Amino acid sequence: MENQATMSEFDSILSSRGVSRRSFMKLCAGIAAAAGLSQLAVPRVAQALEESVIGATSGNLYPVIWIEGASCTGCTESFAQVETPDVASVVLDLISLNYSETLSAAAGHSVEEAKAQTIAAGNYILIYEGAVLEAFDGNALRVAGETGITALVEAAESANAVVAIGSCAVNGGWMAAHPNPAQALGVQQYLEKVGVTTPVVNVPGCPVNPEWVMSVLVDVVVLKDMDLLLNRLNEFNMPGDLFTQTVHDNCERRGHFENGEFVYEFGSKEEEMGYCLYPLGCKGPQTRSQCGVTLWNDRRSWCVQSGAPCIGCCEAKPSDPGDNWVEVNTPFYKRMRNLRIGDFEFQPTTIAVAVTGLLAACLVVHGFGMKISGRMDGGAPFEKIRKWDSKHPEQEIGTYADPVKGGPVESEDLVHKNADPRKKN
């Protein structure tokens, strides 16, 4: 039967890669979850994957260009280190990675030519890793005689979409941290600046989680539905399903937070107990990311499980390189970031306590003044006349015993009118 034949062909592809049917279905479920689809969509995902893989044998792969900007290649590393073949490599086989400085087997002239051909043919996705550098007259990141920014613009203009992976590509990340000598910024902001209108999908993280990149690729490459991807994006063009809840919301140590069980010192008994890392400056409560759900390194572990507080590496506002996660979250082991005036850095608490303390000191000094001037017992005697009134007798506010010298208008009737509790009006 046709159906069985398809199954066996697909199964043979899977088994040739050491993937069981069972782990393939787990992958489909994972992809469906990552793409924000319900479990009911798993068969649809499986079908799409099967068809794409079968399509792969007939050479119908989705072309992808992967350009390194100002990066440490950590995102590529992260992506490449998914070791079990069932997840990334199956999906990677869905795309035709036509150009990648790090991963392409070819080098030099031939790979540059492949890139030029891909751009000329169009209908591809550009993955951009690392920051865009504007300094040095745009001469940074020169590859094959072409500067980094021209390479980006050229590849972005004809792409169906640009996927900015890693926090550096989103808004400069580490590269944009103070004092940002290379004038690093994110892909989206740069493309907007130069008027390239290709949609940008931002996937922050340092490095980016490979499964998040996959979930983006799945929408476009597997489900072949660009709208599916674009509809997922939040106001920062990030997949909203991945970056809406905070790390704190899905943290495995959250129970200890709720119980009030904290680690105050590395190497302590509390750390051994796996308590909450909040007092060690964990940025989980203010970092929107799904780390605790997706996990890292082939779903083995993640920062908090390995004992480190979250350092907020997914914090990245695409329109503002100054809002890079390093600037926002250092020092990592403090509750709040450092503030900066010129080269002077300080904690918010320091300045707040200093100002409040100064005020308290002023009040104490003032109190001595009040004591010395004898005002503590009911204050100084009242002025006989308002200064304004004595200078402007014709526009007087008060009525005085004497219009020039002032003085109270002594009147039993008026005292009675104002002071008698029964005469309340």
Added chain:
Amino acid sequence: MAHLAHYKEAHPLPFVITHWINLIAMVVLILSGFLIHFPFLPFLMGIARGCHIFFGFVLFINCVVRVVMAFFVKSAPTGGTRQQVTDFKTWLPQKDNRHQAGAWITYYLFLKKEHPLGAKLGVPQKISYLLIPILILIMFWTGLCLWGVTMNVPCFLATTNLVGGLMSMRIIHYFMMYVFICFMFIHVYLANVEGFEPTKLMFAHKEHGGLVYDPDLHNIVGEDRDVH
């Protein structure tokens, strides 16, 4: 004795109650806020978070109630009188306040020897008190931007993005608390430095005699020795 008589009419009972609620809510919010900022008493963390959210709402609702009551409840426009006007008028510039801002500032800087004549609330006092509802509103809003339950509501999310993310929001919320602390220092100091009568009146509704002021003549008219 140079102060004006302290009559209940200056602070009618509803305002005594809202003042008590303000005090309790602010103190609990500040203490629980410090605990949340850094859990130095870890076993209280859960209680602190619960109290912080509860009293945040208490403070905000109390503030709204107080502002609304200003349009219905009467209070004395100046010290030293039992005459009353609708309360909100005592918050707007009054004739008694006119041209007296400099007088108050120079008095407190010891550049003026005599106590200025004025309304129930002096000029700097009135301005700073009027900022309090705005401060409470900002605190409430920034608090809701940080609270997990409401942080993703579009209006709060938009505010968070406007100020540059949750870290900035957290710092703003934190700094604003110090503004409250500073206000409380100044408020407690100035209310009591010339005697504890204003505090006794505000908290216990205990009256005290003194000079009698006529709000129509805008001047002192004698002394009330009957109330002690």
